Every structure is written in C-alpha cells, then in structure tokens.
C-alpha cells in the first residue's frame with residue numbers, strides 16, 4: 062500500500078528542522094543515498110562535507126560514473142576524501158561503521174540505488190534511524206522509511222531543504238564550522254537548485270529561489286580567490302557561472318540539438334519529440350555522441366520542446382524500469398509562461414495507455430515523468446497522440 066508523502070506544515074517545520082539538527086549531532090557514521098541527479102547529489106554532498114567538517118563519517122552510495130555535467134561533484138568528493146559506497150556488494154561492508162541513514166531527493170525506495178541491500182543491511186530488524194529530505198509529492202511518492210524523520214516540503218529543490226538544515230545546524234552550533242564558508246558546500250547546493258529549476262528558468266517558488274541564489278551566491282563570490290589550493294575544475298565564482306556551465310553545449314551537442322529541433326511534432330499547444338530507437342540511433346551514430354553529450358542534448362531538448370509548443374512539451378525514449386527491464390520513458394515539462402499543474406496529467410496518461418501499462422511516475426507542477434510498460438512502438442506512438450489530445454485540456458491555473 063502506498064502512503065503518499067505529505068509536506069510538513071509551516072507550524073511543524075521548525076521542530077522538524079530541530080529534529081534534523083539533533084539527528085546530525087547525535088550520530089557519527091552516516092550512509093547517504095538517493096537517485097543520483099544533480100539535486101540529490103548536491104544535497105548529499107553538502108551534508109556530507111559539513112558532517113566531515115564536524116569530524117563525523119559520511120559515506121555516499123554511488124551507483125557508478127555520473128552521466129552529464131555533474132562529474133565535477135564527484136571530483137569534489139574525491140578531493141575531500143568522502144568515501145563512496147560503490148557497488149552492490151560493498152554496502153554490507155559498512156555495517157559496523159554506519160549508525161544512521163540519510164535519503165535525499167528521492168520519490169520512493171525503488172529509485173534508491175542498491176535499496177534492497179541497504180534495507181537488508183541497515184533497516185531490517187533493529188533498524189538504524191533515518192532522515193529523509195525531499196520535495197517530491199507525485200502519486201508515486203512514498204516515504205522510503207516509514208519511521209524516519211521526514212523533512213518533506215514543496216521546495217524548488219531538495220538542496221533548499223539541505224541548506225536550511227545546514228543553516229539550522231550552524232545556529233545551534235555557531236562555535237562550530239560555518240557550512241556556507243565552504244565553497245564546495247555552496248557550489249553543491251547551488252548546483253542542485255539551479256539544475257532542478259531548469260537553470261533558474263522555472264522555479265516553483267521564485268522568492269525562495271532568489272533568496273538562496275543571493276545568499277549562497279554571495280558567500281561563493283566572497284570565498285572565491287584568484288588562487289585556490291584545492292584544484293577545482295571548473296572554477297566557479299558566482300551562480301551565473303554554474304548556470305552557464307550546466308547549460309553550455311559543445312559543438313557536437315549544438316549540432317544534435319539543431320537536428321532534433323526539426324523533429325519536434327506540434328499538435329496545438331502541445332509538442333513532442335520522438336527519441337525512440339530510430340531517431341536516437343541515427344543521431345548517436347552520425348554525431349558519435351558519448352553518453353555525456355547525449356544526456357546534455359536530452360536535458361536541453363526537455364526544456365526546448367515545451368517552448369516550441371507554447372504550453373506543454375514531452376519527449377520519450379526507451380529506458381530501464383526500476384526493476385531493470387526495458388520500458389518507455391516519457392518526460393513532460395511546461396513552457397516557462399505556463400501555469401498549469403502537470404501532475405494532473407496522470408489521468409491523461411492512464412487513459413492514453415491504459416492504467417495497467419503505467420509503471421509509475423510523478424514529479425513537480427512544472428515537470429513530470431512516467432514509465433510505461435514496453436509494447437509495440439507503433440502502439441506506443443498511438444498512445445502518445447491520444448495523450449497529446451488529452452493533456453491539451455489540462456486545467457489551466459492562469
């Protein structure tokens with residue numbers, strides 16, 4: 062049975078925050094895990110680096126090399142000697158060293174790398190205490206551990222929640238290290254925030270976004286000096302440079318984007334981009350794209366397609382399901398000026414493909430994704446056309 066996540070109320074938030082501070086103070090060895098996108102990584106890294114500064118032991122669950130632009134976050138961890146728990150069989154090796162778990166930015170347990178092993182090692186029987194930070198409230202959302210301390214809030218990014226936790230820690234322990242004085246903590250948080258808001262284009266809470274970009278950006282600039290001992294690449298001195306870096310395309314990526322622009326199909330104010338087998342193979346082979354370039358093109362197109370349509374854009378490709386089998390993956394985003402809540406598209410997805418074929422999905426008002434059971438590609442494309450007609454009528458909150 063699924064119990065959807067519920068946000069902590071405004072009245073309950075200060076005590077939840079205090080609970081998180083005590084949680085971090087009370088324990089010594091922390092296993093951090095989450096679905097490794099930029100926000101989850103940024104949140105985990107910032108917490109891990111602060112715990113390290115307190116003399117505690119963070120371990121980050123690492124499913125493998127990162128695809129896309131977030132590789133520099135891995136470099137930050139290496140420089141700071143935060144151990145990565147890489148590979149399934151490694152998890153159990155940390156039994157004696159871990160006395161608490163932190164999950165960041167992950168809608169449900171199916172998306173946590175090595176969850177079965179983590180559960181078997183740390184959450185069965187005498188379960189270790191759990192802290193969860195998240196901002197996903199889709200229909201597939203569910204606390205990873207029911208009895209955890211849940212800092213759930215509809216923020217722009219989990220990185221905002223992590224920043225609040227760090228701020229609260231410093232308030233309680235102002236003689237200790239100042240988390241925002243550490244460049245790498247600030248860079249990690251800003252990366253998560255910028256990535257989750259489409260490069261700052263589409264924050265759900267504009268005020269919060271501005272607040273954190275100014276506050277963290279100010280500290281980043283203040284702590285940037287001409288010569289740094291810690292070799293960083295790239296070397297950021299303000300949020301705009303992080304934004305620029307995340308959005309920057311190489312020549313081959315630009316060529317890929319230009320080609321895909323021509324393949325966008327418009328139907329009213331909805332548009333879609335078919336990245337199923339043929340289109341994708343043709344592009345990858347002719348431009349000799351590596352996985353990083355492909356990921357960058359995908360992210361760029363996910364933001365471009367809705368703008369072409371003026372309202373809602375979607376793209377789809379084949380991907381792995383949480384169980385490891387192949388499935389179709391649909392990414393849906395709304396245009397910058399559009400106010401509708403895309404989470405309401407779930408009904409349309411069910412009608413278009415049949416509820417039993419939808420493996421799961423969810424997201425934010427501005428961006429959702431769904432996994433669909435494998436079927437004939439022609440049959441799937443018919444479903445997409447039905448979906449485009451259905452979501453055209455989604456409630457507009459303008």
Ligand SMILES: [Mn+2]
Pocket residue numbers: 100101166196217218219257
């Ligand atoms: Mn996130």
